[in-house]
Amino acid sequence: MPYIIAEPCIEAKNGACVEVCPVDCIHTTPGEAQHYIDPDICIECEQCAFVCPVEAIFLDKELPEQWLGYVDKNAKFFRRNKEALMPVPIDQAMRMVQAAHTKAAELGIAVSAAVVDEGGRLIALGKMDKAPPMSVDIATHKAYTAASFQMPTNELAGMASQSWFQSLLISSQGRIMASGGGLPILNGVQVVGAIGVSGASEDHE
Ligand code: SF4
Ligand code: SF4
Missing domain, CATH: 3.30.70.20 (Alpha-Beta Plaits)
Structure with missing residues (x-):
């Protein structure tokens, strides 16, 4: 809407x-x-x-x-x-999810990772065995937020106290998340999707 x-x-x-x-x-x-x-x-x-x-x-x-x-x-x-740009292809999205899991394993943590297209629609999702169940939804929401705002979710902290942002948090029913772990995916200067990671305090890394 x-x-x-x-x-x-x-x-x-x-x-x-x-x-x-x-x-x-x-x-x-x-x-x-x-x-x-x-x-x-x-x-x-x-x-x-x-x-x-x-x-x-x-x-x-x-x-x-x-x-x-x-x-x-x-x-x-x-x-x-608009230039007819393709969203992130599925094979690339799967590799991004796998790369997030590999990095998490190096850090000794377990995460879920989600990749969405430029409109925030899910392309790929992967939950590591020991990642918290709620990390699946949170990773997807972070990716949606990064695609919608076209910026890393850790940079939204400055807006979080503004009243319009608070209203948005409520009206989005939890889909907008201002915590770190969501990054837009760029093709040149255009956003073609986003990745979201959730499960530990190192999500942004
Ligand atoms: S603010 Fe100005 S440019 Fe925007 S819709 Fe209204 S009249 Fe048009
Ligand atoms: S200001 Fe908000 S409602 Fe208006 S076009 Fe931008 S995102 Fe949509």
């Missing part, structure tokens, strides 16, 4: 929403009449809606009927302009 930018943006198009988006998912191009939100990346934090001077931003399920077409209009902008 991403947020959507609708027709009123055309009146102002002042970019105020771009400044506050924590995951950098609002874009436009010089020829476009308005800004658009990338539905694959939006984490539904609502910050953009608070600052829009013309009330152009709505949660998709709350869009006024006359602007329902803007769901597709926002998505189409990114289909046109």
Whole structure:
């Protein structure tokens, strides 16, 4: 359920929403009449809606009927302009999980490791024999968080005390995690997925 930018943006198009988006998912191009939100990346934090001077931003399920077409209009902008990058291939994702297990064994710990695509969808998951049962979900959530915010999860600590982040923690039902152990996976400068590790205090390592 991403947020959507609708027709009123055309009146102002002042970019105020771009400044506050924590995951950098609002874009436009010089020829476009308005800004658009990338539905694959939006984490539904609502910050953009608070600052829009013309009330152009709505949660998709709350869009006024006359602007329902803007769901597709926002998505189409990114289909046109995003480079067609493949997410992390399955064999590479499995090797990453295995590499995390190998490193954990060297450190004398047992972890679960998960690799997701750029939208936070699971590609590969592996739990070492002695890893805590809950590490499976936590590793997956860390990977989801790193993909959504496009940054290492240990760098989210600075945002964790802000009220919008607290709301997000609740509304995400635990999927957003601000503890270390999640890293985005880059192809050049574009995020193509993320890895999350859980099971010990050395998760980030
Ligand atoms: S709801 Fe949050 S994540 Fe989504 S576009 Fe607005 S500011 Fe960005
Ligand atoms: S803040 Fe509102 S008017 Fe300004 S660019 Fe964003 S959606 Fe458009």
